[in-house]
Amino acid sequence: MEAGVGLALHSRAAGFGSGRRRTAMYGGESRCQIGSLRLGDQVGSPAAVRARGSKPIAPLRAKKSSGGHENLHNSVDEALLLKRKSEDVLFHMNGRCIYLVGMMGSGKSTVGKILAEVLGYSFFDSDKLVEQAVGMPSVAQIFKVHSEAFFRDNESSVLRDLSSMRRLVVATGGGAVIRPVNWKNMKKGLSVWLDVPLEALARRIAKVGTASRPLLDQPSGDPYTMAFSKLSTLAEQRGDAYANADVRVSLEEIAAKLGHDDVSKLTPIDIALEALHKIESFVMEDTVTGSQTEPQAQWIQTL
Ligand SMILES: Nc1ncnc2c1ncn2[C@@H]1O[C@H](COP(=O)(O)OP(=O)(O)OP(=O)(O)O)[C@@H](O)[C@H]1O
Numbered sequence: 001m002e003a004g005v006g007l008a009l010h011s012r013a014a015g016f017g018s019g020r021r022r023t024a025m026y027g028g029e030s031r032c033q034i035g036s037l038r039l040g041d042q043v044g045s046p047a048a049v050r051a052r053g054s055k056p057i058a059p060l061r062a063k064k065s066s067g068g069h070e071n072l073h074n075s076v077d078e079a080l081l082l083k084r085k086s087e088d089v090l091f092h093m094n095g096r097c098i099y100l101v102g103m104m105g106s107g108k109s110t111v112g113k114i115l116a117e118v119l120g121y122s123f124f125d126s127d128k129l130v131e132q133a134v135g136m137p138s139v140a141q142i143f144k145v146h147s148e149a150f151f152r153d154n155e156s157s158v159l160r161d162l163s164s165m166r167r168l169v170v171a172t173g174g175g176a177v178i179r180p181v182n183w184k185n186m187k188k189g190l191s192v193w194l195d196v197p198l199e200a201l202a203r204r205i206a207k208v209g210t211a212s213r214p215l216l217d218q219p220s221g222d223p224y225t226m227a228f229s230k231l232s233t234l235a236e237q238r239g240d241a242y243a244n245a246d247v248r249v250s251l252e253e254i255a256a257k258l259g260h261d262d263v264s265k266l267t268p269i270d271i272a273l274e275a276l277h278k279i280e281s282f283v284m285e286d287t288v289t290g291s292q293t294e295p296q297a298q299w300i301q302t303l
């Protein structure tokens, strides 16, 4: 294959859940209103995602890079592995939604867009849907003008509305895990925890700044140190809330498996691939035990 020729993945969910409404990422067929959300052909399209202030979802392509043929081959191999694994996973998913949970900066949006593309699902970022529902341009502004509690109420409404849909990958807000009612809704699909060491999170966040993350934003101080200290406090407060997810994707484990000494060497594709492997194990076991969609944790059932 010539360098520079793109390998676009066109994973299709065709054949699954026929007769149900599809919300394919490109060119959804229908528009509908569910609760406070308007979903359908506009929202699922790249143009609509851009209109809501998100970056467009780039098609997954093998890129020509300065490394030449070797890099191209690696990219092609990765793309094929992802495509094959996504087909295995789709077979067992029955259209269930995937909810990505994890701390701020854990890569929920980055990895979520890759998963949505290979599975032929639609991608949504719940922070963006809250901004849309409230009619404000940023989460930071919602916190400032209203309050964190107001944001959390809207976040819960968005997750409740999404939970009645199918074939979505949802990047949830970092704090969505603290409310049991959100788990009750997320457990209608499959939840995946991106478990990233705090040092790596702080490095990523310090790189892009904290302005868009109101719980981390500080008027002064070294960005890495401030982010690390706040993230540590949040992680302590949240305790085991993330561990309630059906599947845990640990970057430390992936790095060890791939022989890397640092999680920063992992690409979003490495992480998406591991997520698909873990999802497959979970759904296969789930199919065998017949426990699909039943909330497991006792504290959810006490609601
Ligand atoms: N595997 C990775 N390696 C390095 N940087 C990454 C990786 N994944 C994501 N990032 C970067 O980390 C930052 C946060 O990623 P992303 O927005 O996907 O996280 P998130 O979990 O959705 O964050 P939030 O909940 O705060 O919105 C981005 O700048 C992104 O480019």
Ligand SMILES: O=C(O)C1=C[C@@H](O)[C@@H](O)[C@H](O)C1
Residues within 6 Å of the ligand: 103, 104, 127, 139, 172, 173, 174, 175, 176, 212, 213, 214, 215
């Ligand atoms: O971890 C959190 O509590 C948050 C994470 C972000 O995604 C936003 O939902 C908001 O900034 C709060």
